[in-house]
Amino acid sequence: MLEFRSANIRAVNPRRAVLELLETAYAGGQPDCDLVLLNATVGHDLGDLCEAVRQQCPGARVLASSCAGVVGPAGPGESIHDIVLMGISGEGLQIAHVDGLYGSTSFAKGAELGRSLQQAPEPVRMVYLLASGIDIANDQLIAGLESVLGPEVVIFGATSSDQMQGVATFQAVDGQIFQHAAFAVGFWDPTLAVETSATHGFVAVGEPREVTRAEGNRIIELDGQPAWSAYLEWLGLPADASEGDTIPIGALAEALPPELADEYGNPHILRVVTHHTEANAIVYATSCPVGTSLSLTVRDEERIFRDMDRMLADLSCRRPGQVPVAVFHADCLARGRRLFNRVMKDELVHRMQQPFATDSVPPPWFGMYGFGEYARLGGRNAYHNYTTALAVIYRPGTISA
Numbered sequence: 001m002l003e004f005r006s007a008n009i010r011a012v013n014p015r016r017a018v019l020e021l022l023e024t025a026y027a028g029g030q031p032d033c034d035l036v037l038l039n040a041t042v043g044h045d046l047g048d049l050c051e052a053v054r055q056q057c058p059g060a061r062v063l064a065s066s067c068a069g070v071v072g073p074a075g076p077g078e079s080i081h082d083i084v085l086m087g088i089s090g091e092g093l094q095i096a097h098v099d100g101l102y103g104s105t106s107f108a109k110g111a112e113l114g115r116s117l118q119q120a121p122e123p124v125r126m127v128y129l130l131a132s133g134i135d136i137a138n139d140q141l142i143a144g145l146e147s148v149l150g151p152e153v154v155i156f157g158a159t160s161s162d163q164m165q166g167v168a169t170f171q172a173v174d175g176q177i178f179q180h181a182a183f184a185v186g187f188w189d190p191t192l193a194v195e196t197s198a199t200h201g202f203v204a205v206g207e208p209r210e211v212t213r214a215e216g217n218r219i220i221e222l223d224g225q226p227a228w229s230a231y232l233e234w235l236g237l238p239a240d241a242s243e244g245d246t247i248p249i250g251a252l253a254e255a256l257p258p259e260l261a262d263e264y265g266n267p268h269i270l271r272v273v274t275h276h277t278e279a280n281a282i283v284y285a286t287s288c289p290v291g292t293s294l295s296l297t298v299r300d301e302e303r304i305f306r307d308m309d310r311m312l313a314d315l316s317c318r319r320p321g322q323v324p325v326a327v328f329h330a331d332c333l334a335r336g337r338r339l340f341n342r343v344m345k346d347e348l349v350h351r352m353q354q355p356f357a358t359d360s361v362p363p364p365w366f367g368m369y370g371f372g373e374y375a376r377l378g379g380r381n382a383y384h385n386y387t388t389a390l391a392v393i394y395r396p397g398t399i400s401a
Contacts, residue, residue: 002092002189004326004393005033006364008072008084014044018052021085025364033057033087035095035185037128038064038172039368042163043080046172054175057087061095063183064172065130065160069345071329071367075353076345078333078369080163086326086366092189094120097173099181103217103283106137109182110144117186118148124186126194128328128391129157131182133169133371134275137217138383139286141182142374146381149186155381156196156391158330158370166243166274169371191395192325195318198375198382198389199311201304201335204253204268204295209234211292219282222294226280231273234296243274248334251386253295260378265307270297272385274371285372286383304335308352308388316355319394324356328391329367330374335388348388356392 007024011017022031036053040046050062069078077084096116098109117124127149131141142155160169171181187194209230213221222230232241235250253268261267271294275283329352336345353362373389376382 001191002088002090002187004364005087006072006085006326006366008070008074008077008082010077010079010082012043012081014048015052017083018049018056021083022056022087025085025087031057031087032089033060034090035088035093036060036062037086037088037366038062038083039067039070039366040064040083041069041080042066044083046170047175047177049083050172050175062172062174063095063130063185065158065368066162066170067368067370068161068163068333069369071331071349071365073362073365076349078345084366084368086364090189092187092192094124094186094188095183096186097181097183099178101132101141101180101182102135103137106140107144110141111147112144113182113184114145114148117184120186120188122188122190124149124153124188126154126156126187126192128185128187129155129182129374130171131159132171132180133159133161134166135180135217135283136285137287138372142381142383145184151380154194154196154376155374156194156328156389157374158368159372161369161371164244164247164333166247192393193396194391194393195315196375196389196391197311197315198373198377198384198387199265199307200270200384200387201266201300201307202251202253202270202297202386203300203303204297206296208293208295211288211290211294214288214290217284217287218277219284219288227282228276228280231282243276246273251297251334253297254292263378265310268295268297269384270386272371285385299334301337305348305351308348311388312352312355315390315392319396322394322396323358324363324392325395326364326366326393327356327362328393329365330389331367331369332386332388333369334386352388352390
């Protein structure tokens with residue numbers, strides 16, 4: 001039976017950071033973790049952090065990711081030295097990883113992950129997935145996993161990020177660093193159940209444009225024009241603008257079918273552009289067939305908070321009285337309340353943690369600000385951008401006092 005512990009801090013020295021994280025997570029006791037998950041902002045070397053963990057927990061596997069900020073029991077942290085740790089102990093998980101993950105290989109790599117997870121002693125029922133945030137067809141990665149594990153497996157997690165520049169993101173497996181990899185933790189502990197949901201609160205504006213030429217997750221032309229140049233012009237940005245200029249303002253919206261829109265609380269699902277090619281193509285986050293209609297969006301602060309409250313109410317109603325044993329959280333830096341020329345996250349995070357807290361203390365919480373989020377929509381696994389996505393893990397029968 002699996003047990004979860006977590007902590008987050010802001011620290012420069014990796015060894016001291018890991019010592020403090022483990023001491024906080026395990027209340028000063030001996031950490032007995034079999035797996036340690038880390039999200040760390042770009043001021044940290046993932047290899048150094050993994051080595052520091054392995055010195056303190058010699059038998060533990062260590063999986064880590066770069067991100068633009070973290071969320072843990074102590075709330076959000078957006079500096080370049082923030083870290084969140086989740087320690088997991090006990091039987092009930094299977095670990096897999098792949099390298100060479102690109103748009104064109106996404107399905108095959110998803111299937112490879114699925115075959116590794118299939119070796120678990122019992123069927124894997126839920127998967128925490130962390131994948132590269134640049135050049136990946138996330139819908140195909142999901143499809144690859146489902147081709148082996150079946151569509152009933154629940155996939156949640158995130159894609160790694162840098163400081164929202166779209167230059168390079170990193171994944172680490174037991175201290176080995178990758179840029180185009182994915183790792184997956186398959187949970188087969190039969191005592192656990194999970195509920196997931198996601199919401200964004202952005203609004204589509206203006207006249208849409210049509211994808212007129214595409215190949216996989218490459219959008220080659222928009223309305224017959226080279227895609228990247230057309231996208232920059234659409235945003236009102238100069239021709240030499242970079243992904244760091246477009247990511248905060250350039251969310252693209254795809255229309256959802258009415259039944260999914262009702263569940264999502266929004267008629268559109270969003271996509272982020274994290275890269276482009278030298279040939280002026282947009283490297284999209286999913287496959288994007290010719291004929292897809294895309295719209296620009298604007299953040300609606302009131303709707304962000306209102307839709308998140310609606311999502312939390314729905315999640316809380318699914319398992320009334322049950323106490324979460326852990327929460328996995330993927331989020332976007334563009335969400336929160338805009339103050340002092342920054343988007344402030346503290347209020348948003350406090351509001352999402354309190355419904356799951358006991359005596360105002362949140363459960364073990366492991367979150368990041370990444371490039372994308374995995375959560376179910378319409379009873380199927382899905383990939384999202386610019387959302388808050390929560391996966392709340394329960395042990396049915398554990399009831400609040």
